[in-house]
Amino acid sequence: MTKDDHINYWVKTAENDWDTVNYLFKGKKYVYCLFFAHLTLEKLIKAHWVKDNEDNYPPKTHNLVYLLSQTNLDFNMDEIKYLEKINDFQIEGRYPDYLMKINKITNLSFTKSILDKIKTIRKCLIEKLQ
Numbered sequence: 001m002t003k004d005d006h007i008n009y010w011v012k013t014a015e016n017d018w019d020t021v022n023y024l025f026k027g028k029k030y031v032y033c034l035f036f037a038h039l040t041l042e043k044l045i046k047a048h049w050v051k052d053n054e055d056n057y058p059p060k061t062h063n064l065v066y067l068l069s070q071t072n073l074d075f076n077m078d079e080i081k082y083l084e085k086i087n088d089f090q091i092e093g094r095y096p097d098y099l100m101k102i103n104k105i106t107n108l109s110f111t112k113s114i115l116d117k118i119k120t121i122r123k124c125l126i127e128k129l130q
Contacts, residue, residue, distance in 0.1 A: 001056070003050060003051070003056055006050045006056040006057075007047045007050050007051055007129065010043045010044065010046045010047035010050065011043075011044065011047050011126070011129065013043050014039075014040045014041075014043035014044045014047070014122075017036050017039045017040045017043065018036075018037075018040045018122065020036045021033050021036045021037045021040060021115070024036060025111065025112075025115065028108070030106035030107065030108070030110070030111040031089075031099060031102050031103055031106050033111055033115070034089040034102075034106065034111060034114060034115075035089050035090060037086070037089065037114070037115060037118045038062070038064070038086050038087070038089040038090040039090065040118070040122060041064055041083070041086065041118060041121060041122065041125070042062055042064060042067065042090070044122060044125040044126065044129075045064060045067045045068055045071065045073075045125065046058040046067060047125075047129055048068075048071040048072070048073055048125065048128070048129065049067055049070055049071050051071075051129065052070070052071045052072045052073075053070065053071075058070075062087070062090040063087055064083040064084075064086060064087055065080055065083050065084055065087065068080070068083065073125075073128065079121070082117065082121075083121075086114075086118065088102075089102075
């Protein structure tokens with residue numbers, strides 16, 4: 001596979017995950033919706049990682065800030081702090097004790113407010129791949 005093939009893989013799978021985000025949001029499965037929203041950003045940042053590094057295989061991590069630090073993307077401190085908060089959703093979506101905790105705070109308005117910001121970041125990441 002070429003470098004472009006690897007980048008396209010990450011972008012395509014991120015698009016599929018974004019479709020899942022919308023499906024889960026409509027179904028009021030907010031914790032899983034946020035888990036897949038994190039996954040969408042992770043895969044788009046991994047596409048940038050492949051673009052900006054010699055290797056075609058990004059690190060096996062879910063940490064958005066760590067991945068971002070190894071790209072040429074220029075995010076400000078507020079955006080980086082926001083991504084740190086989004087990292088919580090990949091952890092909390094995987095483990096039952098965290099699921100119980102986050103289920104108590106996720107609802108329509110909470111999830112919508114987070115998704116609105118993630119939509120902006122997602123759009124920015126896609127545009128910067130062009």
